[in-house]
Amino acid sequence: MTFPHLQLVQLSRPSTIPKPVIELIVDGHQVTVPEGTTILGACQKLGIEIPTLCWLETLAPVNVCRVCVVEVEGARVLAPACSRTVEPGMVVQTRSERVNLTRKLVLEMLASSTDLSTAPGLAEMMTEYGAQPERFGACETVAQPVLVDNDLYIRDYAKCILCYKCVEACGEDHQNTFAIAVAGRGFHAHISTEFAVDLPTSACVYCGNCIAVCPTGALMSKREWDLRQEGNWNESKQTSTDTVCPFCGVGCTLTLHVQDGEIVKATSPLDNDITIGNLCIKGRFGWQHVQNGRSATQMAADAAVPA
Amino acid sequence: MDIKLSSATPTPDERAAVDARLGAPRASWDGGTTRTVRDTHVAYGGKEQRDRRHLLLPALQGLQERMGWISEGGFNYVCERLTVPPAEAWGVATFYMMLSTRPRPRRVLHVCDDIACRAKGAKAVCDSLRAHHSPPLPHGTVGGHGDAPPGAHATLNEHHGAWTTSPCLGLCDVAPAALLIEAGQPVVELSTGEITADYAMGLLGGGADPDDVLAAAPRTTATADSPPDPLTTQIGGIGPLRLLKRVGSVDPTSLDAYQKADGYKAMDKAFTLGPEGIIAELNAAKLLGRGGAAFSTGRKWEAVRTQHATPKYIICNADESEPGTFKDRVLLTGDPFAIVEAMTIGAYAAGCSRGYVYIRGEYPLAAQRMQHAIDQARAAGLLGERVMGRDFAFDIEVRRGAGAYICGEETAIFESIEGKRGEPRNKPPFPVQHGLFDQPTVVNNVETLANVLPIILEGGTAAATLGTDQSAGTRLFCLSGHVKQPGVYEVPMGTTLGELIALAGGIGGTGTLQCALLGGAAGAFVRPDEMGLRLTHEDTRAAGVTLGSGVVVAFDTSVNIQNMLLRIAQFFRDESCGQCVPCRVGTVRQEEALIRLSKKKPLGGMRTELALLEEIGTAMKDGSICGLGQTAYTAIESAIKRLNLYPA
Numbered sequence: 001m002t003f004p005h006l007q008l009v010q011l012s013r014p015s016t017i018p019k020p021v022i023e024l025i026v027d028g029h030q031v032t033v034p035e036g037t038t039i040l041g042a043c044q045k046l047g048i049e050i051p052t053l054c055w056l057e058t059l060a061p062v063n064v065c066r067v068c069v070v071e072v073e074g075a076r077v078l079a080p081a082c083s084r085t086v087e088p089g090m091v092v093q094t095r096s097e098r099v100n101l102t103r104k105l106v107l108e109m110l111a112s113s114t115d116l117s118t119a120p121g122l123a124e125m126m127t128e129y130g131a132q133p134e135r136f137g138a139c140e141t142v143a144q145p146v147l148v149d150n151d152l153y154i155r156d157y158a159k160c161i162l163c164y165k166c167v168e169a170c171g172e173d174h175q176n177t178f179a180i181a182v183a184g185r186g187f188h189a190h191i192s193t194e195f196a197v198d199l200p201t202s203a204c205v206y207c208g209n210c211i212a213v214c215p216t217g218a219l220m221s222k223r224e225w226d227l228r229q230e231g232n233w234n235e236s237k238q239t240s241t242d243t244v245c246p247f248c249g250v251g252c253t254l255t256l257h258v259q260d261g262e263i264v265k266a267t268s269p270l271d272n273d274i275t276i277g278n279l280c281i282k283g284r285f286g287w288q289h290v291q292n293g294r295s296a297t298q299m300a301a302d303a304a305v306p307a
Numbered sequence: 308m309d310i311k312l313s314s315a316t317p318t319p320d321e322r323a324a325v326d327a328r329l330g331a332p333r334a335s336w337d338g339g340t341t342r343t344v345r346d347t348h349v350a351y352g353g354k355e356q357r358d359r360r361h362l363l364l365p366a367l368q369g370l371q372e373r374m375g376w377i378s379e380g381g382f383n384y385v386c387e388r389l390t391v392p393p394a395e396a397w398g399v400a401t402f403y404m405m406l407s408t409r410p411r412p413r414r415v416l417h418v419c420d421d422i423a424c425r426a427k428g429a430k431a432v433c434d435s436l437r438a439h440h441s442p443p444l445p446h447g448t449v450g451g452h453g454d455a456p457p458g459a460h461a462t463l464n465e466h467h468g469a470w471t472t473s474p475c476l477g478l479c480d481v482a483p484a485a486l487l488i489e490a491g492q493p494v495v496e497l498s499t500g501e502i503t504a505d506y507a508m509g510l511l512g513g514g515a516d517p518d519d520v521l522a523a524a525p526r527t528t529a530t531a532d533s534p535p536d537p538l539t540t541q542i543g544g545i546g547p548l549r550l551l552k553r554v555g556s557v558d559p560t561s562l563d564a565y566q567k568a569d570g571y572k573a574m575d576k577a578f579t580l581g582p583e584g585i586i587a588e589l590n591a592a593k594l595l596g597r598g599g600a601a602f603s604t605g606r607k608w609e610a611v612r613t614q615h616a617t618p619k620y621i622i623c624n625a626d627e628s629e630p631g632t633f634k635d636r637v638l639l640t641g642d643p644f645a646i647v648e649a650m651t652i653g654a655y656a657a658g659c660s661r662g663y664v665y666i667r668g669e670y671p672l673a674a675q676r677m678q679h680a681i682d683q684a685r686a687a688g689l690l691g692e693r694v695m696g697r698d699f700a701f702d703i704e705v706r707r708g709a710g711a712y713i714c715g716e717e718t719a720i721f722e723s724i725e726g727k728r729g730e731p732r733n734k735p736p737f738p739v740q741h742g743l744f745d746q747p748t749v750v751n752n753v754e755t756l757a758n759v760l761p762i763i764l765e766g767g768t769a770a771a772t773l774g775t776d777q778s779a780g781t782r783l784f785c786l787s788g789h790v791k792q793p794g795v796y797e798v799p800m801g802t803t804l805g806e807l808i809a810l811a812g813g814i815g816g817t818g819t820l821q822c823a824l825l826g827g828a829a830g831a832f833v834r835p836d837e838m839g840l841r842l843t844h845e846d847t848r849a850a851g852v853t854l855g856s857g858v859v860v861a862f863d864t865s866v867n868i869q870n871m872l873l874r875i876a877q878f879f880r881d882e883s884c885g886q887c888v889p890c891r892v893g894t895v896r897q898e899e900a901l902i903r904l905s906k907k908k909p910l911g912g913m914r915t916e917l918a919l920l921e922e923i924g925t926a927m928k929d930g931s932i933c934g935l936g937q938t939a940y941t942a943i944e945s946a947i948k949r950l951n952l953y954p955a
């Protein structure tokens with residue numbers, strides 16, 4: 001898919017030449033935005049909330065999840081707010097009956113086929129739209145075993161909603177590694193390496209940039225997954241601290257997520273000019289040395305092993 | 308980007324198959340086997356090589372046709388030659404149903420079990436093959452939740468064929484139909500109709516010579532290497548045939564014969580009219596696209612003509628995969644030079660320098676005839692640097708599909724030609740601005756293009772006197788199922804459904820019509836009491852149905868329509884590209900609901916189940932990216948509402 005890299009360019013280098021502006025009406029409110037803005041952008045300016053799943057400000061929009069659809073007056077079908085750019089005189093409804101129905105169905109379709117238990121914000125979205133996935137009865141799902149083929153991260157595609165974000169992050173938009181792609185077709189479409197080989201055999205360089213953009217927890221660092229398996233993952237007990245990655249001269253901003261005195265995850269802020277959320281294998285996974293023999297659990301474990 | 312490949316290497320045959328499509332490698336940099344001193348100083352590759360990505364599908368097809376499947380070694384060689392990351396190429400290879408990434412026998416029989424063939428006994432053929440030969444090859448992919456259970460892929464005896472079920476093969480007039488493909492050098496591709504279980508078994512039997520098999524064929528429609536063969540499709544019409552006038556009477560392999568039968572007269576006249584004059588004639592003729600969307604062809608050409616970006620492209624959409632449609636096949640095989648001429652006129656009018664004919668993979672003879680026509684035209688100076696000696700350069704390339712209905716969607720064609728998965732783009736931007744390779748592009752259906760020649764010759768105003776005010780001209784209809792003479796019929800728009808069916812000899816089978824599917828799988832069912840329906844855009848719209856791609860599949864009283872609906876639902880589920888949620892999941896949920904309904908086990912009662920189905924259908928219609936998802940509920944809705952198929 002070829003999409004202009006609008007979002008990214010705007011983020012890293014704000015243009016100084018003012019763009020022509022466009023006026024439109026969203027939910028009865030008049031709003032003026034620069035040409036090239038998406039309907040989503042106009043809504044954000046107005047403070048109107050639009051649910052999104054496959055959209056991220058650091059990635060080119062792929063408009064595949066369709067949860068962001070809105071009604072554009074005069075159009076035959078609904079339009080994806082995340083990618084449709086505004087046109088002069090556009091009249092947009094963001095919560096019409098048609099919009100609500102399609103959003104509800106999209107959420108029901110996803111929830112009936114996918115395990116959304118670790119997808120942040122999904123439960124709230126389902127409540128908001130009155131989604132009842134059990135309406136479909138016993139139905140086909142994407143259930144499949146978790147792929148644990150390396151020490152750094154796991155892939156649980158039973159949780160994958162096929163938002164294409166990881167593919168974009170790994171390929172064209174960020175990492176330029178192209179280790180993963182969408183394979184198969186229709187309901188059987190899925191994220192895969194060539195011949196479904198394991199990650200160590202693939203081109204993956206373990207930057208973890210796919211993990212950073214995954215909206216469902218289908219991609220998860222091994223440490224987080226292990227803690228969740230043990231029942232010891234507790235976000236309410238976690239703090240996050242920004243620091244600078246010590247490994248090289250680029251100086252990526254590193255956010256360390258700490259639970260019980262132990263670093264459990266490293267990320268980088270999406271709005272950081274240098275990383276736009278990305279890191280490399282060292283920044284993402286190379287923090288064990290900080291706490292070797294020092295974390296509470298580690299110390300307990302060390303103590304249990306006779307010297 | 309680093310290309311990391313496994314250690315598997317291609318066999319000499321695989322190398323040859325790929326080189327036949329891509330040319331020999333220049334150096335060890337792009338897959339050559341010898342390393343020269345020069346290679347250590349010069350680096351080939353980079354952007355120049357990546358720009359050949361559009362050759363990915365032809366290269367994979369080369370492997371498939373020669374070897375019968377795509378092995379890891381062959382696959383690696385393609386990636387290396389084109390600098391395509393293997394994961395990306397894997398995504399492409401697993402998208403197309405005619406490509407196999409599992410070992411399988413060289414000979415595979417694709418047996419159509421779609422609507423028209425079902426009406427004519429396809430199920431009995433499949434059941435018999437299942438019982439006496441083998442289970443069909445699974446359609447699933449490697450890895451992921453769609454993977455078939457271990458063992459299902461076991462390689463059969465190398466000397467015996469395997470078989471698989473197929474969506475409509477575009478041979479509905481000779482239903483039940485099948486397509487035999489035997490990989491090798493050269494590949495054998497045989498389209499065959501009116502098959503019986505015994506004949507299908509014969510085709511699959513141990514090492515039978517294709518020629519012997521052919522000789523025993525009940526009714527052979529076409530083989531790729533025995534032209535020109537007698538056309539078997541019944542054609543006819545009301546009034547003088549304009550689009551079919553040469554079909555069946557003029558040798559489709561002879562440029563000379565074509566020119567003697569008015570060929571290239573329209574091109575001559577077009578040069579005098581000039582681009583704007585040509586477009587004015589099309590507008591006067593009120594020509595609307597015949598591919599389903601009924602958009603004004605004149606406006607489309609004008610929109611591309613006025614774009615500043617160059618180069619511009621023209622694509623002939625010959626992916627014809629809408630179940631029940633076979634008219635384009637008849638034009639491509641019966642009058643290929645006309646399509647070449649019409650594309651040349653279109654290119655001249657819209658300012659395009661390059662054309663592609665995208666022909667569905669299941670049409671071997673059409674591809675061969677078009678390639679032949681293009682080669683002849685080029686040799687005669689009718690294509691090339693100076694078309695007919697004028698300052699106008701234009702050439703055409705044939706691209707073959709590989710088993711994906713969705714690639715007939717105009718933006719999915721672009722993706723497919725560019726060497727990607729055939730996933731439709733969101734519109735806007737529209738193809739006339741950002742089309743193939745992001746350049747302004749005209750996409751026209753085969754029949755639309757065929758209309759251009761008579762319009763130029765007759766004059767637009769005269770052409771518009773045929774048909775009705777809002778639906779001008781003549782149209783091709785594909786009649787199949789229970790009519791006595793299935794075939795392609797050309798009638799002025801406004802002809803009634805009853806007249807059309809009478810033209811095809813009336814209702815066959817039990818002799819009593821139960822209902823007919825109008826417009827294809829994305830169309831709608833009509834009742835026997837609607838034979839007075841005038842076949843125009845305005846009348847069908849008013850009746851809540853559609854002309855679609857000109858399909859009429861008649862079903863007699865013996866047919867179980869609920870089963871036909873299940874097949875239609877399966878078609879959309881199988882053919883969804885999988886990109887957007889409403890279609891990817893919605894087509895599955897829709898099929899599940901229909902299965903419950905036909906088992907008389909609706910969830911929460913009939914009314915609740917039908918309401919759920921309606922909501923799924925509405926979300927697909929409103930929320931899907933492209934026409935596939937948007938129309939996946941149309942025929943089913945019409946059966947529920949117009950035929951009252953599931954009385955509450």
Ligand SMILES: Cc1cc2nc3c(=O)[nH]c(=O)nc-3n(C[C@H](O)[C@H](O)[C@H](O)COP(=O)(O)O)c2cc1C
Nearest residue numbers: 596597598624626627628715716717751752755934
């Ligand atoms: C799922 C899908 C499949 C399509 N398949 C075809 C096809 O096989 N042939 C075709 O001419 N148009 C097909 N179309 C319509 C094309 O998108 C496009 O409208 C058409 O090629 C334009 O040509 P026309 O203006 O000459 O009709 C399809 C559309 C959809 C949504």
Ligand code: SF4
Nearest residue numbers: 170204205207208210
């Ligand atoms: S970790 Fe990095 S290289 Fe590996 S799949 Fe994810 S984005 Fe691609």
Ligand code: SF4
Nearest residue numbers: 160161163164166214
């Ligand atoms: S793995 Fe995550 S990021 Fe990738 S497609 Fe699935 S849900 Fe999206």
Ligand code: SF4
Nearest residue numbers: 884886887890933936
């Ligand atoms: S509607 Fe269906 S076929 Fe079209 S883009 Fe969406 S998933 Fe693909």
Ligand code: FES
Nearest residue numbers: 063065066068082
């Ligand atoms: S957020 Fe717009 S389609 Fe997914």
Ligand code: FES
Nearest residue numbers: 419424476478479
């Ligand atoms: S060829 Fe079988 S339905 Fe068309």
